[in-house]
Amino acid sequence: MKKTLISGAVLVATVLIAQQAQAQCGVGFGISICGGVYVNTPPVYVQPVPQVVYAPPPQVVYTPPPQVIYTPPPQPVYVQSAPVYIETQPVQVVQTVQLEEPRIERPYRRHRGFGFGARVGGGYAGLSDIGMYGGGINLRYTASPSVGIELTVDAFGGTGYAGAERTEFPITLNVLWYLNPRSRFQVYILGGLGISIAEVEQNGYTDDPLYGGGEIGLGLELLLGNHFGITLDARGFVRTRMNEREEGNLAHDGSCRTGDDGQTECTDLEAGAVFNLGVNFYI
Numbered sequence: 001m002k003k004t005l006i007s008g009a010v011l012v013a014t015v016l017i018a019q020q021a022q023a024q025c026g027v028g029f030g031i032s033i034c035g036g037v038y039v040n041t042p043p044v045y046v047q048p049v050p051q052v053v054y055a056p057p058p059q060v061v062y063t064p065p066p067q068v069i070y071t072p073p074p075q076p077v078y079v080q081s082a083p084v085y086i087e088t089q090p091v092q093v094v095q096t097v098q099l100e101e102p103r104i105e106r107p108y109r110r111h112r113g114f115g116f117g118a119r120v121g122g123g124y125a126g127l128s129d130i131g132m133y134g135g136g137i138n139l140r141y142t143a144s145p146s147v148g149i150e151l152t153v154d155a156f157g158g159t160g161y162a163g164a165e166r167t168e169f170p171i172t173l174n175v176l177w178y179l180n181p182r183s184r185f186q187v188y189i190l191g192g193l194g195i196s197i198a199e200v201e202q203n204g205y206t207d208d209p210l211y212g213g214g215e216i217g218l219g220l221e222l223l224l225g226n227h228f229g230i231t232l233d234a235r236g237f238v239r240t241r242m243n244e245r246e247e248g249n250l251a252h253d254g255s256c257r258t259g260d261d262g263q264t265e266c267t268d269l270e271a272g273a274v275f276n277l278g279v280n281f282y283i
Contacts, residue, residue: 119278
């Protein structure tokens with residue numbers, strides 16, 4: 001124990017002396033001019049042991065998802081405003097209407113359609129003492145406002161040529177041209193062809209002549225409605241006999257006569273006129 005204390009004391013003294021000698025004479029090994037013998041050793045640096053610092057693992061923080069909060073739509077706000085009354089001055093509108101004179105047009109249904117009618121009339125043919133009266137029926141077809149077609153069947157009786165009793169049944173087909181189809185009072189021209197079956201009787205002798213020819217005329221029609229009209233026309237005709245006379249009956253066939261010189265005069269050609277008054281109904 002004592003040796004240890006002595007050894008420690010010597011070591012401490014030596015260190016002190018050495019530090020003092022280092023301060024005065026420098027560092028190194030050898031003999032110092034300052035006296036004494038010293039041993040100078042370089043300083044020893046001891047690096048401390050690095051301190052291990054424990055880093056705890058990062059803490060995981062749970063973040064809950066955002067909460068969805070349902071917000072109902074705002075309730076509509078009804079604002080009742082007071083009625084606003086605007087007083088306006090009345091505006092008087094004056095409309096000028098130009099009045100046109102009414103124009104009477106031909107009924108539309110007659111532009112294309114059928115009609116039928118009846119008529120009475122009288123005729124004259126030959127040179128003297130001939131007068132026949134009768135009537136008939138007719139069928140009309142209006143193809144356009146200006147053109148129509150007429151088919152007639154008549155029956156006439158009376159005194160024939162040379163005073164013979166005569167009966168005829170004429171059948172005619174005519175075309176009608178309306179000169180003013182948009183008027184209530186219409187004027188028309190007609191023309192066509194026809195035949196007539198006759199029977200002539202004189203002094204116990206009978207003849208049956210057959211005639212064929214044409215006619216032309218002028219007519220008037222007064223429309224009293226959409227489906228009714230009154231007609232008046234005059235028709236002139238020219239015709240000729242189409243069959244042969246019987247032998248031995250020349251003086252009594254209704255187309256022959258005895259002249260002042262006692263000679264028999266006959267003719268196959270006749271001309272005359274017929275006047276008709278009728279009514280027509282249009283479909």
